[in-house]
Amino acid sequence: MIVWGGFDFVGFLNTGGRYTPSADTWTATSTTGAVPEGEFGHSAVWSGSEMIIWGGNSNSGRLQSTGGRYCAPAGPTPTPTPAPHPAFFTGETALGGGFYYLQFANGTPFGYYSYLPAQNFIYHLDLGFEYFFDANDGHSGIYFYDFMSNHFFYTSPSTFPYLYDFSLNAWLYYLPDANNPGRYSHNPRWFYNFATGQWINL
Numbered sequence: 739m740i741v742w743g744g745f746d747f748v749g750f751l752n753t754g755g756r757y758t759p760s761a762d763t764w765t766a767t768s769t770t771g772a773v774p775e776g777e778f779g780h781s782a783v784w785s786g787s788e789m790i791i792w793g794g795n796s797n798s799g800r801l802q803s804t805g806g807r808y809c810a811p812a813g814p815t816p817t818p819t820p821a822p823h824p825a826f827f828t829g830e831t832a833l834g835g836g837f838y839y840l841q842f843a844n845g846t847p848f849g850y851y852s853y854l855p856a857q858n859f860i861y862h863l864d865l866g867f868e869y870f871f872d873a874n875d876g877h878s879g880i881y882f883y884d885f886m887s888n889h890f891f892y893t894s895p896s897t898f899p900y901l902y903d904f905s906l907n908a909w910l911y912y913l914p915d916a917n918n919p920g921r922y923s924h925n926p927r928w929f930y931n932f933a934t935g936q937w938i939n940l
Contacts, residue, residue, distance in 0.1 A: 740789045740808065742767055743777045744856070750776035750796055754808075767808060774806040779854055779867055795867075823853070824872055826880040826895065842895040847920040864915075864922040886927070887940035901929075908933035 742754030752774055754767040780794025780802070792805035823830065830840040833850070840848040851862040860868050866886045873879035879894035882901075891910075892902040899912035899922060910929035915921040926939035 742791060742808065743780055745778040750778050752776040772806065777802060779861060782855055824870060824880060826878050842898065844895065846898055848898060849921060864924045889940060
């Protein structure tokens with residue numbers, strides 16, 4: 739198993755490690771040669787003899803259109819561990835290419851998204867990078883950590899697109915995109931803050 743890159747809440751990483759199950763040991767990936775810029779959210783595949791990474795976010799703040807190959811001792815192709823699909827997303831429709839669309843039973847669209855290789859991460863085409871975990875509140879609620887605004891949100895199928903922002907201690911209403919039914923505002927993201935009665939963007 740090879741892991742590489744990521745984000746440590748300080749910056750994007752361009753280091754990694756190889757795990758050898760038979761020896762139960764880790765070996766650091768080499769930092770010599772044409773090591774790619776530190777990235778988060780990149781794609782990675784194993785060809786049978788090397789790992790290829792592509793894209794992702796970098797310290798420059800831009801989505802990358804570059805990548806690199808990590809050559810490691812050949813071995814059997816690992817069986818990937820699929821990212822969990824939370825109960826919150828019951829009813830999602832697979833669109834192919836790793837993308838999904840979700841409309842809740844009450845008719846409210848959640849939108850388009852894909853699961854990232856790192857578990858519990860999705861990339862939502864409107865919301866951006868999100869980290870999710872089950873709230874275990876009996877309402878299939880879910881917590882999101884939003885990387886664009888650095889806020890924690892809570893929502894559930896019955897309340898979306900109403901989100902509770904723990905940083906603001908207020909319910910927010912995610913503004914739909916009038917030009918794209920079923921989509922939501924982004925770049926910037928507009929919310930209605932029910933505590934202040936004001937529109938805000940995060």
